[in-house]
Amino acid sequence: xxxxxxxxxxxxxxxxxxxxxxxxxxxxxxxxxxxxxxxxxxxxxxxxxxxxxxxxxxxxxxxxxxxxxxxxxxxxxxxxxxxxxxxxxxxxxxxxxxxxxxxxxxxxxxxxxxxxxxxxxxxxxxxxxxxxxxxxxxxxxxxxxxxxxxxxxxxxxxxxxxxxxxxxxxxxxxxxxxxxxxxxxxxxxxxxxxxxxxxxxxxxxxxxxxxxxxxxxxxxxxxxxxxxxxxxxxxxxxxxxxxxxxxxxxxxxxxxxxxxxxxxxxxxxxxxxxxxxxxxxxxxxxxxxxxxxxxxxxxxxxxxxxxxxxxxxxxxxxxxxxxxxxxxxxxxxxxxxxxxxxxxxxxxxxxxxxxxxxxxxxxxxxxxxxxxxxxxxxxxxxxx
Ligand SMILES: NC(=O)CC[C@H](N)C(=O)O
Numbered sequence: 001x002x003x004x005x006x007x008x009x010x011x012x013x014x015x016x017x018x019x020x021x022x023x024x025x026x027x028x029x030x031x032x033x034x035x036x037x038x039x040x041x042x043x044x045x046x047x048x049x050x051x052x053x054x055x056x057x058x059x060x061x062x063x064x065x066x067x068x069x070x071x072x073x074x075x076x077x078x079x080x081x082x083x084x085x086x087x088x089x090x091x092x093x094x095x096x097x098x099x100x101x102x103x104x105x106x107x108x109x110x111x112x113x114x115x116x117x118x119x120x121x122x123x124x125x126x127x128x129x130x131x132x133x134x135x136x137x138x139x140x141x142x143x144x145x146x147x148x149x150x151x152x153x154x155x156x157x158x159x160x161x162x163x164x165x166x167x168x169x170x171x172x173x174x175x176x177x178x179x180x181x182x183x184x185x186x187x188x189x190x191x192x193x194x195x196x197x198x199x200x201x202x203x204x205x206x207x208x209x210x211x212x213x214x215x216x217x218x219x220x221x222x223x224x225x226x227x228x229x230x231x232x233x234x235x236x237x238x239x240x241x242x243x244x245x246x247x248x249x250x251x252x253x254x255x256x257x258x259x260x261x262x263x264x265x266x267x268x269x270x271x272x273x274x275x276x277x278x279x280x281x282x283x284x285x286x287x288x289x290x291x292x293x294x295x296x297x298x299x300x301x302x303x304x305x306x307x308x309x310x311x312x313x314x315x316x317x318x319x320x321x322x323x324x325x326x327x328x329x330x331x332x333x334x335x336x337x338x339x340x341x342x343x344x345x346x347x348x349x350x351x352x353x354x355x356x357x358x359x360x361x362x363x364x365x366x367x368x369x370x371x372x373x374x375x376x377x378x379x380x381x382x383x384x
Contacts, residue, residue, distance in 0.1 A: 012143065014119040016090060017150035019138040019157070022130060028143040029094050030111030030118030034150070036157040037061040037087035039139035040317065041128045043296035046072065047313075048107065052086045052116070053079040055169040055204030056273065056315050058246035059160060061088035061139060062295075065128050069120075071095035073103030074110040077182050080206035084111070085169060085246070088141045089118035090127065117141045135291040136317065160317065161289060165247030166203035166255065166274060170225035177210045177220040194219035196378050199237040201225060201255065203245025203274050206357070212366060213241060216375045226254055229261035238378040239268035242275025244357065249277035249287050249318055256281045263351045268381055270374040271353035273316055279353045280320040280344070283329050290340075293317035294356075300336040301343070301356055303368065309336060310368040312356035319355070320344070333368070343368075350377045 014028035018039065041063040042051055048069050051062060069091040089111065098106045111118045119141050131137065140153035177200070180189035191214045198218040200210065203225050213220055221235060225245070232240060240262050242255070249256075252274070260282035263269050271279040277287050294314035301312045322331055322341040333343030333354060345352035354370050366372070 011120075013145045014117070014141055014143045015145065015147050015150045016119050016122060016127075016141050017139060017147060017154040018130070019154045020134070021151065023147050023150070024119070024122040024127065026119040026121035028118070029091070029108050029120040030089065030116045031114070032143045033115070033117050034140060034142040034153055035061065035088040035117040036138065036140040036153045038157070038160050038317070039063060039090070039127075039131060039137050040293060040295055041065055041124075041131055042315070043298070044313070045297070047297055049074050049078045050080050050206075051315075052084045052089065053081050054206055054244075054315060055081050055085040056244050056246050057086040058165050058169055058204065059087050059163070060246075061090060061141065062086045063090040063124055063127055063131075065124055067092035067124065068095055069093070070098060070107035072100040073098030074105045074107055075100065075102035076104055077102065077188070080208060084114040084116050085204070086116070089116060090122065090124060090141070091118070091120045092122070092124045094120045117143065131292050136293065161248050162251050163247045164251040164253075166225045166245040166252055169204040169246060170202045171222055172224060174221055174223050174227075177222050178214060179207075179211055180214045181211050191219065193217065196238045196375065196382075197221070197235070198239050198241050198378075199223055199232045199235050200241040201227065201243055201258075201275070203243045203252070203255065203278075205243035205245070209243060209272060212371055216371050218375070225252070227258065228254070229258040229265075232258065232262060233265070233267075237267075238382060239270065239374060241374070242269065242271035242278055242353070244273035244275065244315075246274070248289075249274055249281060252278055263346065263349050266349060268374065268377040269351040270370065270377075272357060273355060276343070276353035276355050277318055277320055279351065280325065283346070284326045285324040285329070286321050287318045288321050290317055290319050294335070294337070299356060301333050301368070302336055303333055304331065312368065314356045316355060350381065
Protein backbone atom coordinates (compact mmCIF):
# COMPACT_ATOMS: atom_id res chain seq x y z
CA UNK A 1 0.00 0.00 0.00
CA UNK A 2 1.32 3.41 -0.93
CA UNK A 3 0.89 6.09 1.67
CA UNK A 4 -0.38 9.43 0.28
CA UNK A 5 2.26 11.36 2.22
CA UNK A 6 5.11 9.15 1.04
CA UNK A 7 7.83 10.41 -1.30
CA UNK A 8 7.36 7.18 -3.24
CA UNK A 9 3.59 7.54 -3.55
CA UNK A 10 3.27 8.84 -7.10
CA UNK A 11 6.17 7.05 -8.76
CA UNK A 12 6.05 4.24 -11.35
CA UNK A 13 6.22 0.63 -10.26
CA UNK A 14 9.17 -1.63 -9.58
CA UNK A 15 9.55 -5.28 -8.57
CA UNK A 16 12.08 -6.93 -6.30
CA UNK A 17 12.47 -10.67 -6.93
CA UNK A 18 14.43 -13.09 -4.77
CA UNK A 19 15.97 -16.26 -6.12
CA UNK A 20 13.55 -18.35 -4.00
CA UNK A 21 10.65 -16.84 -5.98
CA UNK A 22 9.49 -14.26 -3.42
CA UNK A 23 8.22 -11.08 -5.10
CA UNK A 24 7.82 -7.58 -3.65
CA UNK A 25 5.90 -4.91 -5.53
CA UNK A 26 6.85 -1.29 -4.86
CA UNK A 27 7.71 2.03 -6.46
CA UNK A 28 10.72 2.91 -8.61
CA UNK A 29 12.69 5.64 -6.83
CA UNK A 30 15.97 5.59 -8.77
CA UNK A 31 16.96 5.07 -12.39
CA UNK A 32 14.72 3.09 -14.72
CA UNK A 33 16.09 -0.33 -15.69
CA UNK A 34 17.18 -3.51 -13.99
CA UNK A 35 19.85 -4.68 -11.60
CA UNK A 36 20.84 -7.88 -9.83
CA UNK A 37 23.07 -8.76 -6.90
CA UNK A 38 23.26 -10.32 -3.49
CA UNK A 39 20.45 -8.93 -1.34
CA UNK A 40 21.79 -7.81 2.05
CA UNK A 41 20.37 -5.71 4.87
CA UNK A 42 21.92 -2.88 6.86
CA UNK A 43 20.44 -1.78 10.19
CA UNK A 44 21.97 1.74 10.33
CA UNK A 45 19.45 4.47 11.17
CA UNK A 46 21.33 6.93 8.99
CA UNK A 47 24.37 7.02 6.71
CA UNK A 48 22.66 5.95 3.48
CA UNK A 49 24.99 8.16 1.42
CA UNK A 50 28.09 6.54 2.96
CA UNK A 51 26.59 3.08 2.50
CA UNK A 52 25.69 3.58 -1.17
CA UNK A 53 29.16 4.95 -2.00
CA UNK A 54 31.15 2.36 0.01
CA UNK A 55 32.91 0.24 -2.65
CA UNK A 56 32.56 -2.80 -0.36
CA UNK A 57 28.92 -3.00 -1.51
CA UNK A 58 29.79 -3.75 -5.14
CA UNK A 59 27.40 -6.39 -6.55
CA UNK A 60 25.17 -6.11 -3.47
CA UNK A 61 21.67 -4.67 -3.37
CA UNK A 62 21.29 -3.00 0.02
CA UNK A 63 18.07 -3.09 2.02
CA UNK A 64 17.89 -0.48 4.77
CA UNK A 65 15.89 -1.69 7.76
CA UNK A 66 15.35 1.84 9.07
CA UNK A 67 12.01 2.75 7.44
CA UNK A 68 12.40 6.45 6.62
CA UNK A 69 15.26 7.14 4.20
CA UNK A 70 16.32 10.26 2.30
CA UNK A 71 15.35 12.83 4.92
CA UNK A 72 18.80 14.47 5.01
CA UNK A 73 19.29 14.41 1.24
CA UNK A 74 22.70 13.99 -0.36
CA UNK A 75 25.63 16.33 0.18
CA UNK A 76 28.96 16.99 -1.48
CA UNK A 77 31.12 15.76 1.41
CA UNK A 78 29.87 12.44 2.77
CA UNK A 79 30.51 10.13 -0.18
CA UNK A 80 32.99 7.37 0.68
CA UNK A 81 34.09 7.28 -2.98
CA UNK A 82 33.34 9.16 -6.19
CA UNK A 83 30.25 7.16 -7.10
CA UNK A 84 27.62 4.68 -5.94
CA UNK A 85 28.96 1.14 -5.76
CA UNK A 86 25.93 -0.66 -4.31
CA UNK A 87 24.13 -2.56 -7.08
CA UNK A 88 20.75 -1.25 -5.94
CA UNK A 89 18.75 0.06 -3.01
CA UNK A 90 15.64 -1.24 -1.23
CA UNK A 91 13.78 0.97 1.25
CA UNK A 92 10.45 1.16 3.02
CA UNK A 93 9.67 4.83 2.56
CA UNK A 94 11.35 7.64 0.67
CA UNK A 95 11.20 10.92 2.61
CA UNK A 96 9.09 13.62 0.94
CA UNK A 97 11.47 16.35 2.02
CA UNK A 98 15.23 16.48 2.29
CA UNK A 99 16.20 18.82 5.09
CA UNK A 100 19.81 19.43 6.04
CA UNK A 101 22.07 22.47 5.89
CA UNK A 102 24.51 20.58 3.66
CA UNK A 103 21.97 18.89 1.39
CA UNK A 104 22.51 19.62 -2.30
CA UNK A 105 20.33 16.94 -3.93
CA UNK A 106 17.49 14.59 -3.06
CA UNK A 107 18.23 10.89 -2.68
CA UNK A 108 15.93 10.02 -5.62
CA UNK A 109 17.62 12.53 -7.95
CA UNK A 110 21.04 11.28 -6.87
CA UNK A 111 20.08 7.63 -7.51
CA UNK A 112 18.70 8.52 -10.94
CA UNK A 113 21.80 10.57 -11.84
CA UNK A 114 24.04 7.69 -10.76
CA UNK A 115 22.02 5.14 -12.72
CA UNK A 116 21.08 3.20 -9.60
CA UNK A 117 17.89 1.15 -9.73
CA UNK A 118 16.02 1.38 -6.43
CA UNK A 119 12.68 0.29 -5.00
CA UNK A 120 10.63 1.82 -2.18
CA UNK A 121 7.34 1.06 -0.53
CA UNK A 122 7.96 -2.62 0.17
CA UNK A 123 7.76 -4.46 3.48
CA UNK A 124 11.45 -4.32 4.42
CA UNK A 125 10.72 -6.04 7.75
CA UNK A 126 9.42 -9.10 5.93
CA UNK A 127 12.38 -9.04 3.53
CA UNK A 128 14.87 -8.73 6.40
CA UNK A 129 13.24 -11.62 8.30
CA UNK A 130 13.55 -13.77 5.17
CA UNK A 131 17.26 -12.94 4.83
CA UNK A 132 17.97 -13.29 8.54
CA UNK A 133 16.19 -16.64 8.85
CA UNK A 134 17.18 -18.17 5.53
CA UNK A 135 20.46 -16.36 4.79
CA UNK A 136 21.35 -13.86 2.08
CA UNK A 137 19.80 -14.47 -1.33
CA UNK A 138 20.44 -13.40 -4.87
CA UNK A 139 17.86 -10.98 -6.18
CA UNK A 140 16.96 -8.40 -8.78
CA UNK A 141 15.08 -5.11 -9.02
CA UNK A 142 13.31 -4.35 -12.29
CA UNK A 143 11.28 -1.23 -12.95
CA UNK A 144 7.84 -1.86 -14.46
CA UNK A 145 5.20 -4.42 -13.52
CA UNK A 146 6.31 -7.72 -15.08
CA UNK A 147 7.80 -10.09 -12.48
CA UNK A 148 9.25 -12.58 -14.96
CA UNK A 149 12.35 -10.59 -16.00
CA UNK A 150 13.06 -9.85 -12.31
CA UNK A 151 12.88 -13.53 -11.38
CA UNK A 152 15.03 -14.57 -14.32
CA UNK A 153 17.62 -11.92 -13.49
CA UNK A 154 17.69 -12.88 -9.79
CA UNK A 155 18.33 -16.52 -10.67
CA UNK A 156 21.01 -15.66 -13.23
CA UNK A 157 23.16 -13.70 -10.74
CA UNK A 158 26.53 -15.43 -10.33
CA UNK A 159 27.06 -14.84 -6.61
CA UNK A 160 29.93 -13.46 -4.54
CA UNK A 161 31.98 -16.57 -3.77
CA UNK A 162 35.29 -16.64 -5.64
CA UNK A 163 34.88 -13.11 -7.04
CA UNK A 164 38.00 -10.88 -6.81
CA UNK A 165 36.03 -7.64 -6.94
CA UNK A 166 38.76 -5.60 -5.23
CA UNK A 167 40.70 -5.42 -8.48
CA UNK A 168 37.61 -4.10 -10.29
CA UNK A 169 36.95 -1.20 -7.92
CA UNK A 170 40.60 -0.37 -7.15
CA UNK A 171 42.48 2.61 -8.55
CA UNK A 172 44.32 1.87 -11.81
CA UNK A 173 47.36 3.94 -10.90
CA UNK A 174 49.03 5.03 -7.64
CA UNK A 175 48.16 8.48 -6.28
CA UNK A 176 48.92 10.73 -3.31
CA UNK A 177 46.25 11.40 -0.64
CA UNK A 178 46.59 14.43 1.64
CA UNK A 179 43.01 15.39 2.56
CA UNK A 180 42.19 15.44 6.27
CA UNK A 181 38.88 15.36 8.13
CA UNK A 182 35.89 17.62 7.45
CA UNK A 183 35.18 20.29 10.02
CA UNK A 184 32.21 22.62 10.23
CA UNK A 185 33.18 26.04 8.92
CA UNK A 186 36.45 24.91 7.40
CA UNK A 187 35.44 21.94 5.25
CA UNK A 188 38.09 19.35 4.48
CA UNK A 189 41.63 20.07 5.59
CA UNK A 190 44.95 19.61 3.77
CA UNK A 191 47.74 17.81 5.48
CA UNK A 192 50.49 20.17 6.68
CA UNK A 193 53.01 17.97 8.45
CA UNK A 194 53.51 14.29 7.87
CA UNK A 195 56.14 12.33 9.74
CA UNK A 196 55.12 8.93 8.39
CA UNK A 197 54.65 7.50 4.90
CA UNK A 198 51.93 4.87 4.51
CA UNK A 199 51.46 2.70 1.43
CA UNK A 200 47.72 2.02 1.30
CA UNK A 201 46.38 -0.85 -0.81
CA UNK A 202 43.12 0.26 -2.40
CA UNK A 203 40.82 -2.77 -2.47
CA UNK A 204 37.85 -0.37 -2.56
CA UNK A 205 39.01 2.05 0.12
CA UNK A 206 36.59 4.45 1.79
CA UNK A 207 37.74 8.07 1.66
CA UNK A 208 37.25 8.66 5.36
CA UNK A 209 39.75 5.94 6.26
CA UNK A 210 42.36 7.77 4.19
CA UNK A 211 41.41 11.06 5.88
CA UNK A 212 41.87 9.52 9.29
CA UNK A 213 45.28 8.18 8.36
CA UNK A 214 46.17 11.66 7.09
CA UNK A 215 44.87 13.13 10.38
CA UNK A 216 47.39 10.94 12.22
CA UNK A 217 50.32 12.51 10.37
CA UNK A 218 50.58 9.97 7.57
CA UNK A 219 51.54 10.92 4.03
CA UNK A 220 49.68 8.36 1.94
CA UNK A 221 50.44 6.69 -1.36
CA UNK A 222 47.32 4.84 -2.49
CA UNK A 223 48.17 1.74 -4.54
CA UNK A 224 46.24 -0.48 -6.98
CA UNK A 225 45.02 -3.80 -5.55
CA UNK A 226 47.40 -5.75 -7.77
CA UNK A 227 50.57 -4.03 -6.47
CA UNK A 228 53.30 -6.54 -5.53
CA UNK A 229 55.23 -6.59 -2.25
CA UNK A 230 58.41 -5.65 -4.17
CA UNK A 231 56.71 -2.55 -5.61
CA UNK A 232 55.59 -1.55 -2.10
CA UNK A 233 59.08 -2.05 -0.65
CA UNK A 234 60.53 0.10 -3.45
CA UNK A 235 58.56 3.04 -1.98
CA UNK A 236 60.23 2.46 1.41
CA UNK A 237 57.08 3.28 3.40
CA UNK A 238 56.92 3.32 7.21
CA UNK A 239 53.89 1.07 7.15
CA UNK A 240 51.31 -0.61 4.93
CA UNK A 241 47.55 -0.26 5.19
CA UNK A 242 45.21 -2.89 3.68
CA UNK A 243 41.78 -1.41 2.98
CA UNK A 244 38.20 -2.59 3.08
CA UNK A 245 36.71 -3.83 -0.18
CA UNK A 246 34.08 -5.97 -1.89
CA UNK A 247 33.88 -9.65 -2.69
CA UNK A 248 35.33 -12.90 -1.41
CA UNK A 249 38.69 -12.44 0.38
CA UNK A 250 39.83 -15.92 -0.64
CA UNK A 251 39.75 -14.77 -4.29
CA UNK A 252 42.36 -12.03 -3.66
CA UNK A 253 45.37 -14.32 -4.25
CA UNK A 254 47.92 -11.66 -5.25
CA UNK A 255 47.01 -9.39 -2.34
CA UNK A 256 47.25 -12.29 0.11
CA UNK A 257 50.74 -13.09 -1.20
CA UNK A 258 51.81 -9.42 -0.98
CA UNK A 259 50.48 -9.18 2.59
CA UNK A 260 52.33 -12.37 3.56
CA UNK A 261 55.67 -11.12 2.22
CA UNK A 262 55.28 -7.67 3.80
CA UNK A 263 54.35 -9.09 7.22
CA UNK A 264 57.14 -11.67 7.17
CA UNK A 265 59.60 -8.89 6.31
CA UNK A 266 58.65 -7.00 9.48
CA UNK A 267 56.78 -4.14 7.79
CA UNK A 268 54.12 -2.63 10.11
CA UNK A 269 50.80 -3.74 8.61
CA UNK A 270 47.28 -2.65 9.55
CA UNK A 271 44.13 -3.99 7.88
CA UNK A 272 40.45 -3.11 8.05
CA UNK A 273 37.64 -5.42 6.93
CA UNK A 274 38.69 -7.01 3.61
CA UNK A 275 42.25 -6.04 4.63
CA UNK A 276 41.74 -7.92 7.92
CA UNK A 277 40.46 -10.98 6.07
CA UNK A 278 43.40 -10.85 3.62
CA UNK A 279 45.84 -10.67 6.55
CA UNK A 280 44.19 -13.71 8.14
CA UNK A 281 44.51 -15.68 4.91
CA UNK A 282 48.14 -14.53 4.58
CA UNK A 283 48.79 -15.90 8.09
CA UNK A 284 47.37 -19.29 7.09
CA UNK A 285 43.85 -18.96 8.58
CA UNK A 286 40.64 -19.42 6.60
CA UNK A 287 37.60 -17.26 5.94
CA UNK A 288 33.98 -18.37 5.75
CA UNK A 289 30.85 -16.92 4.17
CA UNK A 290 28.41 -15.81 6.87
CA UNK A 291 24.70 -16.59 6.84
CA UNK A 292 23.61 -12.94 6.51
CA UNK A 293 26.67 -10.95 7.58
CA UNK A 294 27.04 -7.90 9.79
CA UNK A 295 25.92 -4.58 8.34
CA UNK A 296 25.02 -1.69 10.59
CA UNK A 297 26.31 1.19 12.66
CA UNK A 298 25.95 -0.04 16.23
CA UNK A 299 27.78 -3.33 16.43
CA UNK A 300 29.41 -3.75 19.85
CA UNK A 301 32.97 -5.07 19.67
CA UNK A 302 34.99 -5.88 22.77
CA UNK A 303 38.71 -5.30 23.13
CA UNK A 304 39.74 -8.41 25.08
CA UNK A 305 42.82 -6.75 26.64
CA UNK A 306 40.98 -3.77 28.19
CA UNK A 307 37.45 -5.17 28.34
CA UNK A 308 36.28 -1.94 26.66
CA UNK A 309 33.48 -2.09 24.12
CA UNK A 310 33.55 0.08 20.98
CA UNK A 311 30.40 0.69 18.96
CA UNK A 312 31.50 0.07 15.39
CA UNK A 313 30.13 0.27 11.89
CA UNK A 314 30.17 -3.10 10.17
CA UNK A 315 29.80 -4.26 6.62
CA UNK A 316 30.93 -7.77 5.98
CA UNK A 317 29.53 -11.00 4.61
CA UNK A 318 32.66 -13.07 5.15
CA UNK A 319 34.42 -13.70 8.46
CA UNK A 320 37.73 -15.08 9.67
CA UNK A 321 37.34 -18.53 11.23
CA UNK A 322 38.97 -17.98 14.66
CA UNK A 323 39.65 -21.69 15.07
CA UNK A 324 42.01 -21.62 12.10
CA UNK A 325 44.25 -18.76 13.35
CA UNK A 326 47.81 -20.07 13.80
CA UNK A 327 49.69 -19.93 17.11
CA UNK A 328 51.61 -16.77 16.14
CA UNK A 329 48.31 -14.82 16.04
CA UNK A 330 46.20 -13.70 19.00
CA UNK A 331 42.53 -12.70 18.96
CA UNK A 332 42.21 -9.10 20.23
CA UNK A 333 38.55 -8.25 19.54
CA UNK A 334 35.28 -10.19 19.47
CA UNK A 335 31.72 -9.28 18.51
CA UNK A 336 29.32 -9.06 21.44
CA UNK A 337 26.50 -9.90 19.02
CA UNK A 338 27.64 -13.37 18.15
CA UNK A 339 31.13 -13.88 19.56
CA UNK A 340 32.70 -13.83 16.10
CA UNK A 341 36.33 -12.78 15.56
CA UNK A 342 36.65 -9.01 15.07
CA UNK A 343 40.36 -8.39 15.35
CA UNK A 344 43.68 -10.17 15.76
CA UNK A 345 47.37 -9.37 15.97
CA UNK A 346 50.60 -11.11 15.10
CA UNK A 347 52.65 -11.99 18.18
CA UNK A 348 55.91 -12.18 16.22
CA UNK A 349 55.49 -9.20 13.82
CA UNK A 350 54.13 -5.63 13.96
CA UNK A 351 50.82 -6.47 12.30
CA UNK A 352 47.22 -6.24 13.47
CA UNK A 353 43.78 -5.82 11.98
CA UNK A 354 40.12 -5.18 12.63
CA UNK A 355 36.99 -6.49 10.94
CA UNK A 356 34.76 -3.48 11.57
CA UNK A 357 35.02 0.17 10.56
CA UNK A 358 36.19 2.23 13.54
CA UNK A 359 36.43 5.39 11.43
CA UNK A 360 32.85 5.44 10.24
CA UNK A 361 31.65 8.50 12.11
CA UNK A 362 32.53 11.79 10.38
CA UNK A 363 35.53 13.57 11.81
CA UNK A 364 38.60 12.26 13.57
CA UNK A 365 37.00 9.63 15.82
CA UNK A 366 38.47 6.21 16.30
CA UNK A 367 36.74 4.60 19.25
CA UNK A 368 38.84 1.47 19.09
CA UNK A 369 42.17 3.40 19.08
CA UNK A 370 43.45 1.49 16.04
CA UNK A 371 44.91 4.37 14.06
CA UNK A 372 46.95 5.45 17.10
CA UNK A 373 48.23 1.92 17.47
CA UNK A 374 49.32 1.82 13.81
CA UNK A 375 51.11 5.17 14.22
CA UNK A 376 52.92 3.94 17.35
CA UNK A 377 53.99 0.80 15.52
CA UNK A 378 55.44 2.84 12.65
CA UNK A 379 57.17 5.31 15.00
CA UNK A 380 58.77 2.47 16.94
CA UNK A 381 60.17 1.03 13.71
CA UNK A 382 61.44 4.49 12.66
CA UNK A 383 63.30 4.85 15.94
CA UNK A 384 64.57 1.28 16.11
N1 LIG B 1 33.66 -3.96 4.15
C1 LIG B 1 34.47 -4.89 3.68
O1 LIG B 1 35.67 -4.66 3.49
C2 LIG B 1 33.85 -6.20 3.28
C3 LIG B 1 34.83 -7.34 3.17
C4 LIG B 1 34.28 -8.53 2.41
N2 LIG B 1 33.93 -8.16 1.07
C5 LIG B 1 33.07 -9.10 3.14
O2 LIG B 1 31.97 -9.00 2.66
O3 LIG B 1 33.21 -9.66 4.20
